[in-house]
Amino acid sequence: MLDLLVLFGGVLILLLMIIKFKINTFVSLIVVSVLIGLGLGMPLGQIPVSIQNGIGSSLGELAIVFGFGAMLGRLIADAGGAYRIARTLIDYFGKKRIQWAIMVASFIIGVALFFEVGMVLLIPIVFAVALEASVPLIYLGIPMTAGLSVTHGFLPPHPAPTAIAGVLGANPGTVLLYGIVAAVPTVIIAGPVFTKIAKKWVPEAFVVKSKLSAFGEIKKWKLEETPGFGISILTALMPVILMAISTIYSIVTNDGKPYTAITSSSIKAGKVVTITKYPEHLIENIMMFIGNPVSAMILSLLFALFTMGWLQRKDHSEIANSIADSIKSISMLLLVIGGGAALKQVLIDGGISSQIASMFKDSSLSPLLLAWIIAVILRISLGSATVAALTAAGLVQPMLATASPNTAALMVLAIGAGSIAASHVNGAGFWMFKEYFDLDVKQTLKTWTVLETIIAVVGLGMVMLMNIWIH
Template sequence: MLDLLVLLLGVLILLVMIIKFKINTFISLIVVAVLVGLGLRMPLGQIPVSIQNGIGGSLGELAIVFGFGAMLGRLIADAGGAYRIAKTLINSFGKKRIQWAIMLASFIIGIALFFEVGMVLLIPIVFAVALEASVPLIYLGIPMAAGLSVTHGFLPPHPAPIAISGALGANPGTVLMFGIIAAIPTVIVAGPIFTKIARKWVPEAFVVKTKLSAFGEIKQWELKDTPSFGISILTALMPVILMAISTIYSIVFNNGKPFAAATTSILKAGKVVTTTTYPTSVIENIMMFLGNPVSAMVISLLFALWTMGWKQHKKTAEMMTTVVDSVKSIAMLLLVIGGGAALKQILIDGGISSQISEMFKGSNLSPLILAWIITVILRVALGSATVAALTAAGLVQPMMANMSPNMAALMVLAIGAGSIAASHVNDAGFWMFKEYFDLDVKQTLKTWTVLETIIAVVGLGMVMLLSIFVH
């Protein structure tokens, strides 16, 4: 219980540093990570190692994905492609239904892409749509984030649902089927419906912006000077297409599990020897390559250099200026995400998850509700949705002995819903939403944190409703 108080005190100190004293977010996160590590009685030498591992583990892949994603988005915007997509969407759906169009697009894209990748790719297009429709960015941003979050927490082939399915012996195909049924009403409630409430609750966040610090200013365009809608949308969705090809192939030929390298460790001559083996099939190696966000972004950026650059008769030097400017705009965003990951790692290495598991021994609650509660507490304490979900799956495994395959699938969804709840200052997604939408911490807590909690609560409600009909 003392360690949970340390966590609460750490969060309060962080909020005071950022909100009251206006200290840089990245500096505040690192300072609080050290203080929390001391409060959790971690060895002094372990604290900097945990911070380093947290930042390295988070930014190892994200640095490339975010960097190339920012370059891709800026190339599309600076060539007029984002404007063309925005204009076409508004003309097709009308301003009154544009929010639903963005939510649907985000949901579809979110099935194939990780949350972070989807956010990076969609922001420039959603920003262009918001400007053209003269609506606040967050008016479209909430439905966009809802679509991406729901798919991230509920639907295979995302890492957490796949990993939990494996741990609990659930069929990923069944999880996907039930997940879509639960996800549709959840995303509607958390998207367009919550936006109406948030607009009255946090009116200061709903202002029309012409410039974002994490993206820059959108140029003004004449439609005749922009690339065609077909080539613009193909360029924007290229990472989605590449990863979807891999996803569909894995569903058809690999029971929904993504192709991955296998790592084995053996004791040899007193030393642990780790070996990594890759799929022997050429087609499986290709699918593994296409399905990786890093390679998908690299291919997509090269494609964008041609479609949004050379094909539009742009000079290479001009495109490289765009590339450099795009990376400058996300530098602090990357540091802030790394700082959030450092705090998360301190909490994990400090052993808070094991204390939480002890709190629920011998409980008589419904297994689905109990799994959800455990996951929510882990999510609030640890920050990472994936870590919370996997830790919870390990804790609820003893309850799975007499469960049918269908109920096992619902257990995966209950844990997935809980893993999204109450995202706050120890979650990288919190800082990502704050920086991209130019919000302060209070506004982010009132919008993003509430949005994620609504998804978790409505998601659990849908799981319990399904459990009435599924045995």
């Protein structure tokens, strides 16, 4: 219990540093990580190692995904492709239905993409749509992030639900089917419905902006000067297409499990020897390559350099300027995400998750509700949805010894819903939302944190309803 008090005290100090004393967010996160590490009784030498490991594990992949994603978005915007997509969507759906169009598009795209990748790719397009429709960015941003969050927490082939299904022995196909049933009403309530409430609750966040600090100013275009809709949408969705091809291939040939390298270790002559085996067939290696977010972003950027650069008769200096501007705009965002990851790692290494496990050791609650509560507490404490979900799955696994396959699938969804709840200052998504939508911490807590909690609560409600009819 003392460890949890240390956690809550650390979060309070963090909020005071950022909101009251206006200290840089990245600096505040690192300082509070050290203070919480000391409060949890971690060895002094372990604290900087945990901070380093947290930043390294988070930014190792995200640096390329974010960096190349920002370059891709900037190239599309600077060539006029984002404007073309925005104008076409508005003309087709009309201004009144544009929010629903963005939500549906985000949901579909989110099935194939990690949350962070989907956010990076969609922001420039949604920003262009908001400007053209003369609506606040967050008016479209809430339905967009709702679509991405729901797919991230509920639907395989995303890492968390896929991994939980493996731990609990649930069929990924069944999880996907039940997940879609739970996801549709959840995304509607957390998206368009919550936007109406948020508009009254946080009116200062709903302002029309012509410039974002994390993206820059959008140039005004004449439609005839821009690339065609087909080539623009193909360039924007290239990472989705590549990862979707890999996912579909794995579903058809490998029971929905993505192709991965298998690492094994053995001791030879007193030394540990690590051997990594890759898929034997060329086509499987190709699918493993294009299905990885890093390589998908690399290939997509190369494609964008051609379609939005050279094909539009842009000279090398214009292309170079677009790329340089994109990196400048996300440099602080990357540091902030790294700081959040450092705090998360200190909490994990400090033993918070084991404290929570012991709290629920002999509980008599419904297994589905218990799994959700454990995932919620872990999410609030650790910040990472994936870590919270996997830890919760390990804790409730013994309860499923005699359960039916359908119950196991519902348990995956209950844990997935709980792992999304109450995202706050120790989660990367919180800082992404804040920086991309130009909000302050208080506005982000009132919008993003509430949005994620609505998804968790409605998701649990749908799981409990399905449990009445499914046995």
